[in-house]
Amino acid sequence: MDRFGEIVSVVLGALAVAYLAYEIDRRKRKLRDLFHVLGSEEADISAELADMVESGELQPYTRRARA
Amino acid sequence: MPKAPQRPGPSRRETTEVALPSSAAFQEAGVSDTPIQAVPVPISGNEEPPAASRFRIFIVDSGWNSAARRVLLENFALIRDLQREDPIYVLSRERSIEFMRRHGSRIGRDPIIAVHDMQALGKRGTAGFHGFRLSLGLLRTPQQALMGLQAFARFLVTHRQSADLEADIRANLRREGLMGAIEIAMHHEAREIVA
Numbered sequence: 001m002d003r004f005g006e007i008v009s010v011v012l013g014a015l016a017v018a019y020l021a022y023e024i025d026r027r028k029r030k031l032r033d034l035f036h037v038l039g040s041e042e043a044d045i046s047a048e049l050a051d052m053v054e055s056g057e058l059q060p061y062t063r064r065a066r067a
Numbered sequence: 068m069p070k071a072p073q074r075p076g077p078s079r080r081e082t083t084e085v086a087l088p089s090s091a092a093f094q095e096a097g098v099s100d101t102p103i104q105a106v107p108v109p110i111s112g113n114e115e116p117p118a119a120s121r122f123r124i125f126i127v128d129s130g131w132n133s134a135a136r137r138v139l140l141e142n143f144a145l146i147r148d149l150q151r152e153d154p155i156y157v158l159s160r161e162r163s164i165e166f167m168r169r170h171g172s173r174i175g176r177d178p179i180i181a182v183h184d185m186q187a188l189g190k191r192g193t194a195g196f197h198g199f200r201l202s203l204g205l206l207r208t209p210q211q212a213l214m215g216l217q218a219f220a221r222f223l224v225t226h227r228q229s230a231d232l233e234a235d236i237r238a239n240l241r242r243e244g245l246m247g248a249i250e251i252a253m254h255h256e257a258r259e260i261v262a
Contacts, residue, residue, distance in 0.1 A: 060154035
């Protein structure tokens with residue numbers, strides 16, 4: 001019976017550790033998805049936005065006094 | 068709402084006079100077909116960001132009826148006041164939709180706020196680190212979206228003079244990850260922003 005209890009404890013402990021690792025990894029991925037560092041993978045998109053500015057297609061947002 | 072008295076100088080705050088990028092109908096209904104619009108009016112007077120701004124901020128919003136979008140619209144004037152040193156470029160709905168069609172994997176993540184670090188861009192171009200983006204649309208509740216927006220504004224303001232923005236961002240992400248791990252271990256509720 002003691003042996004069985006030990007096995008259950010070990011299994012539950014392993015499950016808890018696995019869950020913890022899974023949850024931490026999930027949050028890390030979610031955080032990186034949410035707050036993403038722009039690197040070479042986004043070069044095209046960034047260049048596209050920069051081109052819009054350079055060409056004058058995009059103008060900085062500015063306030064307008066309410067009529 | 069009565070007009071706030073005009074105060075000269077670059078530190079004035081005129082949130083009562085700011086024309087929000089949404090119509091009055093939007094304000095009342097909370098939702099509109101007309102998203103944030105680019106305003107093709109040159110910056111003038113003391114609104115003008117310095118010629119060499121550290122950041123360029125882009126907002127892409129195709130117009131999903133989402134909590135994140137509402138939070139962004141409601142706080143846009145404040146964000147603009149906080150980031151007055153940097154130009155904010157707001158893509159129109161049409162341009163945002165075109166953008167999303169070209170980059171389909173981004174659909175549903177908007178409003179997206181992309182920040183280009185002009186210092187990094189000047190050194191390495193777009194080949195290496197050159198900024199970051201906040202996919203606000205991934206945050207499903209108003210509270211999460213507001214916290215995300217506040218964290219974004221705080222980060223920009225506090226790291227404007229950063230010599231190595233990339234290192235700062237990665238350090239922040241590591242810290243957030245560590246805090247999340249500690250909270251899980253302590254059986255606390257998940258950090259709202261990443262839950």
